[in-house]
Amino acid sequence: MSSTPPLNGASRPPSRRTVLAGAAWSVPAIVAVTASPAAAASHQLVLTFERTSYAGPICETIDEVVATATMDGTPQAGVAVTVTLSDGYTFAGGATTATGTSDGNGRFAVPTIDVPNSGKSGTAAATASGATAGTTTLRSAYALFLSTANGALSMPAVFPDIPSTATPVGGYGLFVDGTDLWYVDRIIASGVSGVRANRSDTREYWSYFANGVATSSVGSNGTVIATETFSRVPATAEVGGSYGVFLDRNARQLWYRNTVWENSVSAVTAYTCFSNGARFDYACYAVQPPGGNTVFTLQRWKNGTGTGTFDNTTAPRDSVFERVPNLLSSGNGARLDWSDSTIAHNVTGVSGSLIVDWTEAISSYIESGVATSRHSADTVWTFPAVPASAKAVGSWATFLDGNDLWFNNAVAKTNVVSAVGDSFTSSGDSHISVIKKGC
Structure with missing residues (x-):
């Protein structure tokens, strides 16, 4: 067995004295950083899945699939999310889409997914108005x-x-x-x-x-x-x-x-x-x-x-x-x-x-x-x-x-x-x- 050694060469944060000394001579630089547009929040709604892939037994189901809605890392409630399936994966009754609303934690529990007989992989894609879409892989298992x-x-x-x-x-x-x-x-x-x-x-x-x-x-x-x-x-x-x-x-x-x-x-x-x-x-x-x-x-x-x-x-x-x-x-x-x-x-x-x-x-x-x-x-x-x-x-x-x-x-x-x-x-x-x- 081996363990990972500590990082001996890691950089250390500057001391308070160093910061103050730098501030005395570099006030314009501080103003430039605080005003930088790159540091501003994106305010973009982003959809993701909790896992990069989900799998279920062939001809059975995949459960516990969850899509999440966030903005700048903060969960977003009340987002209308649509999940679309491909390659023969379906919801109950053969539907390939399901829509729901994210809860207070930004989570949408996707309905149970039926696994096809083909043995092939598929995808689930989550979309919402004005949001960056999220995808995950669906797989079948023998x-x-x-x-x-x-x-x-x-x-x-x-x-x-x-x-x-x-x-x-x-x-x-x-x-x-x-x-x-x-x-x-x-x-x-x-x-x-x-x-x-x-x-x-x-x-x-x-x-x-x-x-x-x-x-x-x-x-x-x-x-x-x-x-x-x-x-x-x-x-x-x-x-x-x-x-x-x-x-x-x-x-x-x-x-x-x-x-x-x-x-x-x-x-x-x-x-x-x-x-x-x-x-x-x-x-x-x-x-x-x-x-x-x-x-x-x-x-x-x-x-x-x-x-x-x-x-x-x-x-x-x-x-x-x-x-x-x-x-x-x-x-x-x-x-x-x-x-x-x-x-x-x-x-x-x-x-x-x-x-x-x-x-x-x-x-x-x-x-x-x-x-x-x-x-x-x-x-x-x-x-x-x-x-x-x-x-x-x-x-x-x-x-x-x-x-x-x-x-x-x-x-x-x-x-x-x-x-x-x-x-x-x-x-x-x-x-x-x-x-x-x-x-």
């Missing part, structure tokens, strides 16, 4: 980030730079388009493969191969905090989860960062949590020694150091890992286990997320045709309105059926292509990344 709290969705964050062909991988603003990894508004890596990610609290953790080099990163809300590369991990390995976990299936070796952690490993899934200022990496893996029985092991690392293991001795030997460690399904969905407890039977479409450690998770699935979410092995919620054909996307009460994204027993978004979610509290507060398509 990539969204949804937050939920207390069973309700908030207004989405939108990422208009991310292409419609991208896929969410988990976390805020992380999407893959071909071999490009996007983070909010820019490509942060190219030549990538096997990206896996999750969000915990306000941080994202992700791992991938970049041009054959195993890599893991941590970021927060669009800012990359740190990146590590692991040169010893074979380029033929695959990403096991969110930070530092890789599996070389050819050698049956589990790698953690640059170290072979376990041998005779046939499968793994991993997830990272941020808690009390520390990073916790969790991996659940299957050890199948020659001629021996399969053992499912849960491993924890704190800030890169192994701090504990747990062997699951009750899960059936044909169990497969779901998205998070310690969540295993077996018998082609006949049984779902969390840790050493069986929590459901006859399940499909399973996904989940860890909350703060390996003892707490939100798992979601369809059980005997009913959409269900569960906190670890305890609290259960059901959502009977969700179609039985839906699949969980990872977070509480969130399911994708075709192109409909369901949340808490109602359709939250339509025209959804893909979605990945993470819950971060035991009550199900969640984050969900989405790619939409045109309507």
